[in-house]
Amino acid sequence: MANLLNLQTTTFLPTPHSLRHTFSPQLPTHLRTTTTTTTRIRAKIREIFMPALSSTMTEGKIVSWIKSEGEKLAKGDSVVVVESDKADMDVETFYDGFLAKIIVDEGSVAPVGSAIALLAESEAEIADAIAKALDTKTPNSNSGSSTGSGLDTVENNEVPPPSPGMAVMEKEKEEKSSVSDHPASEGGKRVVASPYAKKLGKELGVDLRGVVGSGPQGRIVAKDVEAAAAAAKAEVEVAPKSAPVSDTTVELGKTVPFTTMQNAVSRNMVESLSVPTFRVGYTITTDALDALYKKVKSKGVTMTALLAKATALALVKHPVVNSSCRDGKSFTYNSHINVAVAVAMDGGLLTPVLQDADKVDIYTLSRKWKELVDKARAKQLQPQEYNTGTFTLSNLGMFGVDRFDAILPPGTGAIMAVGASQPTVVASKDGRIGMKNQMQVNVTADHRVIYGADLAAFLQTLARIIEDPKDLTL
């Protein structure tokens, strides 16, 4: 498979010493250690090109980078896997050096002959190579000053200075990690993480040293890493309720500035005050729904999907509840029924959207939901997957909350707060007393467009669907 790499030697202009200095602290520690290099006359940086693996190949797709940035390469090492028209091929390097910068990421396509990465001859030159890479990205810049601006870009984009909020979070984590006592962690000096947790940590860019393990003996497992990633990166779209209170230790008496996430929540909450809302509640018997859930649970159907489906079917009959008013002068009957469901994450709140919930069958809906939650955890939700909701569901039933009311997310007509389904003593019309599972729902709506009777009718329909849920699985 020895597909050679088209390497081109370029003589790189020596960068001002001072510039390199400002840059080097950004490098990982193991690189920094060797920056005490002797004076160099010029740096040697080679470009790695997309090779032509067959006579017909015009472009190649990067399947995966076998080496990562900063890694040492020896002649003959496979560096990258390239997919040609016929097969995946390993591309090997003909030179020793360090993979300084990957220019074309995994999954991207590059024409044959274009540079896909930079190879530095020594560790110290990695910085130069990165600067060069940025230089090539900004074509209208020239030499000295542009290199400087390139460095600025790196500082701003790749290594954002930790915000005060982040610092607090990190501090909390440290405190927590010192509490965890894995027998082998030697008081937190060592990281004990399962193979998948390590892999995820690398993928999601989570430093495992700051993660608290919940596995056996305090081992870090995949879900801990996912939670840490979500906490660090979660974005907030709407915040009808606050995130669940975590049992983290906080410093009492100290004023803490908002994190980006908290800022977003705050902004949304204040904005919601400009909308005149009102609330209507309803009690729904869920015996039939519970029975149905038990039946279809094995097929991967979740309660969330069932509720979303029932809500969507009710919305079909009451388009006004699915409408939205943005300017206060007119309102839109939305053509799609997109049910957003509030999801609490560690330190954040997201509302993934089940699009066309009225049309999609319950099994697909459940799978879609699982996919959305997975994506939300990995912070890979696309904008249309969290901001296209036309109606929002918020369910605190799993925490034993029997009733609550939600704040209406701006830009939508209504939000429904769902409480726990609980066994309740019920008197029936024929004078009997019986036990039924009942849950309370409470809808908050924009009274500019949705009136009391609208919600009442909607809730009646919803109750009828939930109490006789056979349509849900059609």
Place this chain on the structure above:
Amino acid sequence: MQSSLSLSLSSSSSSITPKPNHTFDFSPCLTKPLNLNLRFCGLRREALSLSTTHPRVKLPCRRFPSCISAALSTNGSSPKTFDYDLLVIGAGVGGHGAALHAVEKGLKTAIIEGDVMGGTCVNRGCVPSKALLAVSGRMRELQNEQHLKSFGIQVGAANYDRQGVADHANNLASKIRGNLTNSLKALGVDILTGFGTILGPQKVQFGKDNIVTAKDIIIATGSVPFVPKGIEVDGKTVITSDHALKLETVPDWIAIVGSGYIGLEFSDVYTALGSEVTFIEALDQLMPGFDPEISKLAQRVLINPRKIDYHTGVFATKITPARDGKPVTIELTDAKTKKPKDTLEVDTALIATGRAPYTQGLGLENINVVTQRGFVPVDERMRVVDANGKLVPNLYCIGDANGKMMLAHAASAQGISVVEQVSGKDHILNHLSIPAACFTHPEISMVGLTEPQAREKAEKEGFEVSVAKTSFKANSKALAENEAEGLAKLIYRPDNGEILGVHIFGLHAADLIHEASNAIAMGTSLQDLKFTVHAHPTLSEVIDELYKAAKVNAHVSSPVKEPVAV
């Protein structure tokens, strides 16, 4: 049907410094060129098909009076008669294969078994592991939503019942064991129950005080899992393949020591059932026994995307089972510097460092045979060699006990070769024609030399080596199955068209290899193979592509050089 138990490459003639885990405390003697210790296990077709009638059954051979065989046995100087013409010690796949062929050749045959019929392969090896791998393959398919989606299939969440999976493996083993026992009985092979010990030439004791004599004796006692020093096996949290095949637990995190066949197959099973796996490999690279290109691709498909991480270039020097609420602890030592490197705590550790011959108590001292690392020394005809380097008359050793190629089907082939010899026809088995397979998803298979081995040989003997490759991505059937990840590789001599080795990684690789192994066994040259026809669209066209891609300079089909036995 054949399948694997484990593999270890005892570094062939070259001087690679670190050795695989299982050999590290052995002296590096006895390595012959190309001595691939493929520790591996398989079952011959016959073992299965014999439950039905087989042409061989009709042979009236076993009715021969024993005096005839006695007359055949010597030149008349010892007019002694024997209880049997052929006695096999060990009823594994090797002994079974030998016994069946002996019956066909008209020999009065008996087989001694001190444990359960079927040996490692049937009871604790390839057969039950294939049952587990069948489950893991299906789980993988059902869990791979993207894959199913690309077919347009929708399936709910897949789940499994551990006991059900374990029962499947156990039931399969007992079924095959029954088939194997019945096939021997039906042919009139006497099954002698008890531990066999050689008392002297042509004389064996079994059980407490039963003594039988036989004109020729085959040792086929097989092997047991090899556990390196410092590792304490408790059968619950520190286990070998013997325990793992019972699938009594599915741990959250399992460390697998050794990344050969056994380790690789178990990683496939455990990750499909939800475990996370850490490999510990003594060599610098995972899957050291495979062709480098194949192992590179295999790592990309079987290791990297799965919940597996690994430590290479380290020995697991001490493993302590879980007790007193503490997890299993594994001490890792750098293979080169011999300094402690790391400590792991896991839920379970599986020792898959290869297999050690089971030859203790066999009474070899009675005939002046000294084992080497436990293996019985033999020549190329499987004749046992004694301490003075002389052949022991009428005594043969096949299978894992001689360590030439630790595969069930290799043992069986060696047994057949021995029977050919004792019935008067010289025969040397060409080990380079014996295929091997690893039943991961997708599978890996190989026959003959790896590319580095071939190049080494070529340099020594002064010929050229060429390599032809093809991808499963170009195969219609593989694309239809949405399983286009795979590579097939042919190593050959461009001057005469001889196949030196074939390596396949991809869908049903284990079934595809036989075309190549048969070609090697028959000495068919590529010039002739180019004209063979393969049905379209089938996976076998991958092999067809290889044959057609080979560029042979010789225009005339010339007989291929005699196969070389190893």
